[in-house]
Amino acid sequence: MSNFLIMLSQAYFSKLKSKSFIITTIIVAAALFLLANFDNITSAFTSESDSKEKIAVIDKTDYLFDPLEQQVKVLNKDISLESTDMSETDLAKKVEDETYKGYLILSEGEDKLPHAVYKSNTLSDTTVSQDLQLGLQNIKANLTAAQLELSQEDLAKLNAPVAFEKEALVEGAKSSEELDQARGIVYVLLFFIYFSVIAYANMTAMEVATEKSSRVMEILISSVSPVKQMFAKIIGIGLVGLTQLAVILVVGYFALVRRKDELAGGFFDVFGFGDLSISVILYAVIFFLLGYFLYATLAALLGSLVSRIEDVQQMVMPMTFLVMIGFFISMFGLSNPESAFITISSYIPFFTPMVMFLRVGMLNIPAYEPIIGIAVLLITIVLLGIFGARVYRGGVLMYGKSNSYKDIKKAIQLTNKD
Structure with missing residues (x-):
């Protein structure tokens, strides 16, 4: 366990101290602050007559x-x-x-x-x-x-507009105003989940490939098992992602709250931030974490198969497409979240993080449905983790040109020989 914690802290603090992490965090946080105060900043540089x-x-x-x-x-x-x-x-x-x-x-x-x-x-x-x-x-x-x-x-x-009211027959169903607000906040959080999962899962694959290409992996596996390395990197980079997102969200929250009265009736109402539900935020965090662990495990598996950093993007491209498909399905579901297609897609593991969150955010569905979705994700992560660990153990020992998924079989054969 001590070796695992050492690997975990190394993966976390090395990324936390990296220039790319610090610069990216500062740029995104500054962009959020500037965006929230854009009109005040521009008005300071332009006179009233010039702005007309x-x-x-x-x-x-x-x-x-x-x-x-x-x-x-x-x-x-x-x-x-x-x-x-x-x-x-x-x-x-x-x-x-x-x-x-x-x-x-x-x-x-x-x-x-x-x-x-x-x-x-x-x-x-x-x-x-x-x-x-x-x-x-x-x-x-x-x-x-x-x-x-x-x-x-x-x-x-x-x-005068015609008097036209809409009422839901199902008790507890959201009104049209509540749906519009839910659509706004879900739209924002879906982008948040989509870009975060892609960014940090790719970071995991890149980290594994970097250590392997530099031959550092050979030194590490002599003291720490490859499986411990794999999960230490996944959890460590996940913590890095949470740290970065926490900083960005705190800055964005305070930047918007400072102007809450000015934005009332506009941004806050259109995107649903005026009546933000704690349960929606909680589900967003849960599905972000589960989505990250699902795709990061897959990314670590794929990253272990390549010996050159240049091959990483080609190897993880199908995984990126899966994330994109889930995102596009969610975008389609914003206008029709109750369709059978959206309901079925929400139980497909690789689409669940975004599509199930869409349904939770926009519909009053029974509690057992998101619980089933979470259970499906957890089971998939465990199975993928077991399979990924076998591939990872053999994959880190493979060198040479590798850009084919046939190498998964070779990696498993190497693991069985150990």
């Missing part, structure tokens, strides 16, 4: 500019309209030298309703043109109502 999109307006009707300006102030405070009598040639030059974002020509059609032409250097930025169009649409609705002698009350009734 200036649009020149040629009003040929003499009555559309004022109401449009009022509409745009409500729709987008970052757009500033300026009435002008300049020619289009002069305005085109102003747009070209970026004095104006673009210019708008307002006129009246044969139906006595607004007609507009918007011109700018490029049409790739649709936000400004869409807001201008929406403002004119509101003005057109008011003018049409006046032509038809409709009162403002009649117009309000005409534009």
Whole structure:
């Protein structure tokens, strides 16, 4: 046991002290902090006038500019309209030298309703043109109502959305608002699980291959059994991953909590952070850990078969595809988590970490379903661990070019000879 703990601490602290770990953690944590305070940071470097999109307006009707300006102030405070009598040639030059974002020509059609032409250097930025169009649409609705002698009350009734409510017949089922919030938080955590499992499982394979290629493995197996080495690396790198994620989550949490009041009704509500369930976080941690151990065991097995670091990515590529397939199934399930396909996929071990978490996060499923999923994962990890240990014991003794899965059989034969 002492040898195992020595290997575990070596795997953990060597990665913890590495420059790549420190730099990556600092960069990601800083990126989260900057993202949470992005608008405050950008506003510190730009004046209010510089941040506004200036649009020149040629009003040929003499009555559309004022109401449009009022509409745009409500729709987008970052757009500033300026009435002008300049020619289009002069305005085109102003747009070209970026004095104006673009210019708008307002006129009246044969139906006595607004007609507009918007011109700018490029049409790739649709936000400004869409807001201008929406403002004119509101003005057109008011003018049409006046032509038809409709009162403002009649117009309000005409534009009012239909009363449409959705109610679930199953007791305890989530409302549409709760589903939208759950979808947001599950979406974020699925990305978290996906990238973390890929990153740390690949790190395990790379660590095994590095020691083997440098011949350090030959020294280690003389004092510590290969199986102890394998599980020490898996657990050690897993602890490194948890340490890194804990730092990132703490920084992200405090960065967001500091602005909770400002983000209320926006980020927190859209992504479900305003009413975050402890059980969802708990399940996220459980399925992340089980998913990591499942794929890290497989990665260690595959990493032991190669003698060159260059061959690692090719060997673990099928494993990466399995993670990607599970992730894509989960993305599909965000819109239809109750489909039979999603339910069945949630019990397939290599997809369970993400797909079962999706179902737990979005649906009120019986407690025994995630428990079954966890049990399936644990059994698979144990079986894969037993098989992986046999392959690992022989694989670390194999040298030479190796990029075929046929080498698994050779590794097992070497283990049986020991």
